[in-house]
Amino acid sequence: MLGSALGFFVIAIIAAVLGFGGIAGAATDIAKILFFVFIVLFVIGLVMGLVRKPKG
Numbered sequence: 001m002l003g004s005a006l007g008f009f010v011i012a013i014i015a016a017v018l019g020f021g022g023i024a025g026a027a028t029d030i031a032k033i034l035f036f037v038f039i040v041l042f043v044i045g046l047v048m049g050l051v052r053k054p055k056g
Helices: 002-018 021-051
Strands: none
């Protein structure tokens, strides 16, 4: 998911350099959403890993 966010960010930069403002804005918004979803899932996974009781 982080790779997808980075890919959309690169697309946004290239589109902005070439003058495609609408596409650059949309790609930036998608990259932001994917990045924040990644952060939320990472934190949930981290907390679940710390809360889980060790087996044995």
